[in-house]
Amino acid sequence: MAYDTNNIFAKILRGEIPCKKVHEDEFALAFHDINPQAPIHVLVIPKGPYESMADFSAKATEAEIAGFIRAVGTVGRQLGIETNGYRILANHGHDSRQEVPHFHIHVFGGRDLGSMLGKPRA
Numbered sequence: 001m002a003y004d005t006n007n008i009f010a011k012i013l014r015g016e017i018p019c020k021k022v023h024e025d026e027f028a029l030a031f032h033d034i035n036p037q038a039p040i041h042v043l044v045i046p047k048g049p050y051e052s053m054a055d056f057s058a059k060a061t062e063a064e065i066a067g068f069i070r071a072v073g074t075v076g077r078q079l080g081i082e083t084n085g086y087r088i089l090a091n092h093g094h095d096s097r098q099e100v101p102h103f104h105i106h107v108f109g110g111r112d113l114g115s116m117l118g119k120p121r122a
């Protein structure tokens, strides 16, 4: 499937819609999730046009992958949640209920995050 250049995160990257920015560098942009699921809920997205984890891991350059993962670590540090802990999560495709077709890692923190997985669809 071709990358949709009109997805909401592509628009954020182009500055067409605003975000509450946490961090930006050559490889990544991080901003607060609009519908937070924890006291801290930040999204980290690569700057390149990758639809999901599958796409990013297959097609991104080593520099892009390294830079992106470093940015996720930097965000955890900058948010002050490294000591108490945080959870990262990336949804890929239907079964994960991925909504936005631009690869992103969720960073959750600020409280005890409970067990790992929610319930499946009824």
Ligand code: AMP
Residues within 6 Å of the ligand: 008, 019, 032, 033, 034, 035, 036, 043, 090, 091, 097, 098, 099, 100, 101
């Ligand atoms: P996913 O289900 O992994 O694709 O998650 C998409 C996430 O993007 C959800 O947690 C949404 O709340 C979040 N989201 C959607 N639109 C925006 C936006 N304009 N700014 C920040 N977060 C957004």
